[in-house]
Amino acid sequence: MSEQSDVEALVVACREQLGPQSGWFRPDGYRNSLALCIIDSIQSTGSHYTSVRNVVNRYRELRGGAAATDGTADLLASFHQFGGTRAWAAAVGNLKPASTKQGASLKAAVMHDIAEKLHHAGIRTASQFREHGELRDDNEDDRSTLKQLWTSAEAQRSGITFEYALILAGLPGVKSDRMVMRYVASATRRGDLTPTSCAVLVRDAAGHLGVDAAVLDHTIWRTASGRADS
Known part of the structure; x- marks a missing residue:
């Protein structure tokens, strides 16, 4: 054909x-919450819609109204609050692995890794994520660097969750x-x-x-x- x-x-x-x-x-978007963009995009791979909604809603319950504007610092602090990724994962009902590969890390560990990478790169809010991820002729280098940073995390090499996170942050895409x-x-x-x-x-x-x-x-x-x- x-x-x-x-x-x-x-x-x-x-x-x-x-x-x-x-x-x-x-899809539900989080124009002001990079934390929710990270959580939703990583949780969405290989998951039923209810699983994604449940995890997002539990994080919102944990953080209250602040979740709507949480950046990387807030997400990382929530992991610290629970004493690590496994305890955080249990709190939000997300004990699923990032891939089917034997010994794969939890999805929560990937969320933490991406949040840490973005934070250290100075991309800490949803608006900064959009700015670096927008498809523009004058933004190719920044977008490429951002994508490489995201896809260097475990089981993220395809870039699917990166593209989805950008959609959730308010940019067009598939x-x-x-x-x-x-x-x-x-x-x-x-x-x-x-x-x-x-x-x-x-x-x-x-x-x-x-x-x-x-x-x-x-x-x-x-x-x-x-x-x-x-």
Whole structure:
């Protein structure tokens, strides 16, 4: 199939399987909370939608209203408060590993590592994260450095969680995680999809459907993760 045929096939699948477009909406964003961007993006990989919401909500319960503006310093302090990543993970109900690799660290440990890396690089708030991560011709070096910093963390080399964190922080984009890729591969009958080619197809399909790419991406993910109804 040609790329145009792939896009058309994806558009048909979306119209038939994702429900009325009036029910589609962009992912919850955290324009003022880099801490929540980190937590949500790392927790979202390989997880059901309810798992992500539960972890985010428990962190909010722990931090109260301050969670809405927490930066890296606040997130790191919350780990210190509980005496380390395992105790913090237990407190937010997030004892899942970062990957299926034997001996993989907890997702919470990856969150801590990324928060620490960003903090030491002077990227401590959501606005600073957006500033360094925005796709602009005059920002290529800063964005590349930021991505390298994020993807150097365990199990983050693909850059999927990095792109998603930027979306959560308020920038446009597509998060081609395994659930989205599986959906797109099934719709297009493509066996050679990469995160990049999947993102292109989702963006093009969104254009045909007249919606923001992040909205379509999130709707596909919710459907694939079993949470299309809420």
